[in-house]
Amino acid sequence: MQPNPLIPVSEFCIHHHVEIAFVNSLEQQGLVETICVEQSVYVQPEQLPRLEKLVRLHQDLAIHPDDLDVVSNLLERLEGLQGEISQLQNQLMFYQRRAD
Amino acid sequence: MDFIDYYSVLGIPKTASDEDIKKAYRKLARKHHPDLNPNDAEASKKFQQINEANEVLSDPEKRKKYDQYGKDWQHADQFEEARRGNAKRQQQSRRQYAGSDTGDHDFSGGFGGSDFSDFFSSMFGQDAGSRGGRQRAQFRGQDYQAELNLNLREAYTTHKQTLTVDGKNIRITVPAGIENGQKIKLAGYGAPGVNGGPNGDLYITFVIADDSRYKRKGDDLYVDEEIDLYTALLGGEKIIETLDGKVKLTVPPETQNGAKVRLKGKGFPVYKQDGSFGDLYIQWQIKLPTKLTDEQKDLFRKLAAM
Numbered sequence: 001m002q003p004n005p006l007i008p009v010s011e012f013c014i015h016h017h018v019e020i021a022f023v024n025s026l027e028q029q030g031l032v033e034t035i036c037v038e039q040s041v042y043v044q045p046e047q048l049p050r051l052e053k054l055v056r057l058h059q060d061l062a063i064h065p066d067d068l069d070v071v072s073n074l075l076e077r078l079e080g081l082q083g084e085i086s087q088l089q090n091q092l093m094f095y096q097r098r099a100d
Numbered sequence: 101m102d103f104i105d106y107y108s109v110l111g112i113p114k115t116a117s118d119e120d121i122k123k124a125y126r127k128l129a130r131k132h133h134p135d136l137n138p139n140d141a142e143a144s145k146k147f148q149q150i151n152e153a154n155e156v157l158s159d160p161e162k163r164k165k166y167d168q169y170g171k172d173w174q175h176a177d178q179f180e181e182a183r184r185g186n187a188k189r190q191q192q193s194r195r196q197y198a199g200s201d202t203g204d205h206d207f208s209g210g211f212g213g214s215d216f217s218d219f220f221s222s223m224f225g226q227d228a229g230s231r232g233g234r235q236r237a238q239f240r241g242q243d244y245q246a247e248l249n250l251n252l253r254e255a256y257t258t259h260k261q262t263l264t265v266d267g268k269n270i271r272i273t274v275p276a277g278i279e280n281g282q283k284i285k286l287a288g289y290g291a292p293g294v295n296g297g298p299n300g301d302l303y304i305t306f307v308i309a310d311d312s313r314y315k316r317k318g319d320d321l322y323v324d325e326e327i328d329l330y331t332a333l334l335g336g337e338k339i340i341e342t343l344d345g346k347v348k349l350t351v352p353p354e355t356q357n358g359a360k361v362r363l364k365g366k367g368f369p370v371y372k373q374d375g376s377f378g379d380l381y382i383q384w385q386i387k388l389p390t391k392l393t394d395e396q397k398d399l400f401r402k403l404a405a406m
Binding site: 049053056057060061062071075078079082083086087089090091093094 | 126129130135136138139240244246247248250263264265307
C-alpha cells in the first residue's frame with residue numbers, strides 16, 4: 001500500500017505548536033495552498049518548506065501572520081536580486097575569460 | 101572549544117531581566133535570521149550564536165549554571181564533575197529513549213544532528229537544546245542559483261568549468277550537448293544548514309551564447325554557406341567547416357539559391373548519449389559576381405538571348 005503523501009494540517013499544527021487558524025490565515029493570504037479531502041484539510045509535501053519557513057518567521061521573530069505576506073514578498077524580491085547579481089557576476093567572469 | 105560570552109552575544113549586562121533577554125534576542129534574531137538573510141553563511145552562524153545564547157539565558161536553571169561555571173570553566177574542577185554527572189544522566193536518558201521516536205524533527209527533514217557549539221554541549225550536554233523548553237530552530241540551508249555562460253563551441257565538448265559560488269570554487273564537468281537554459285542540481289552545494297540542518301542545493305542554469313556561424317535547434321545545426329554562380333550552375337566541390345572538422349561536399353549542377361543539404365551525424369552531440377549526434381543542415385547562398393568586365397557582360401547578354 002502506498003503511503004498517503006498528504007500531511008494533515010492538524011498534525012502539522014500540533015508538531016509545530018501553531019494554531020490551525022494560523023495556517024488558515026496563510027492560506028487565505030495565498031501564501032500556502034491546502035487541500036480539503038473528505039472534510040479534512042491537508043498540506044502537500046512540496047508546500048512544507050515554505051510553510052515551515054513562515055512558521056519560523058512567526059515563532060522566532062514574532063511576526064504577525066497578517067504581516068508575513070509583506071515579509072515573504074520582500075524576501076522573494078531579495079532572492080531575485082541576489083540571483084541577478086550572481087548571474088551578472090558569472091557573465092562578467094565569462095567575458096573576462098574571453099578577453100584574457 | 102572557546103568560551104562563549106552569551107551576555108555579550110546578546111549585548112546585555114549580566115543583570116539583564118528576562119524581558120531584556122527576550123527583547124535583545126528578538127532584535128538580533130530579526131537582523132540575523134537565516135530566512136531573512138538568504139545565501140548569507142555569516143548571518144546563519146551569527147543566528148546560531150544568538151539562538152544558543154537565548155536558549156541558555158532564557159532558562160533560569162541553565163542561566164544559573166552558566167553564571168556559576170561559565171567564566172572559569174577551563175579551571176573549574178566542580179564544573180568537570182558536573183559535566184561528568186551530566187554525561188551519566190544523558191547515557192541513562194538515551195537508554196530510556198532508545199527505540200522510540202521522541203526527538204523533534206521537521207516534516208521536511210530539517211531536524212537532527214548537532215545544533216549548538218562545543219561549549220554549549222560541554223555545559224549542558226548534546227541533548228540539552230532539544231528536550232524541554234523552547235523548540236530549537238533548525239534550518240535546511242538556502243538553495244543557491246547560479247548561471248554559467250558558455251559559447252556554442254564550449255557546449256560541443258565535455259569539459260570542466262570552475263564556478264565561484266559564495267566565495268567557494270566549485271569544479272564541475274559540463275557534459276557535451278548541454279542545452280541553453282538547462283538547469284542542473286548539485287545537491288548539498290547550497291548554503292550550509294543551520295543548527296545541524298542539511299545543506300541547501302546549488303542549481304546551475306546554463307546560458308549558451310548565440311554563435312555567429314551556426315544556429316542550433318535541438319541537436320541539429322544550421323549553417324549558411326556561400327557558393328559562386330558558376331559552381332551553382334555547373335556543379336563543383338566545396339570544402340565546408342563543421343564543428344567536427346572539414347568536409348568536402350559535391351555541389352550538383354543547377355543548384356538553386358536556398359537549397360539545403362543534410363550532413364547526417366555532423367550536428368550537435370546528444371546530451372549524455374556518447375557517440376550520438378544531430379545533423380548539420382547546409383543552406384546554399386549563391387553569390388552573384390560583381391565588377392563584370394565588358395566581355396563577361398557581353399557573354400551574359402548572349403546567354404540571356406538564347
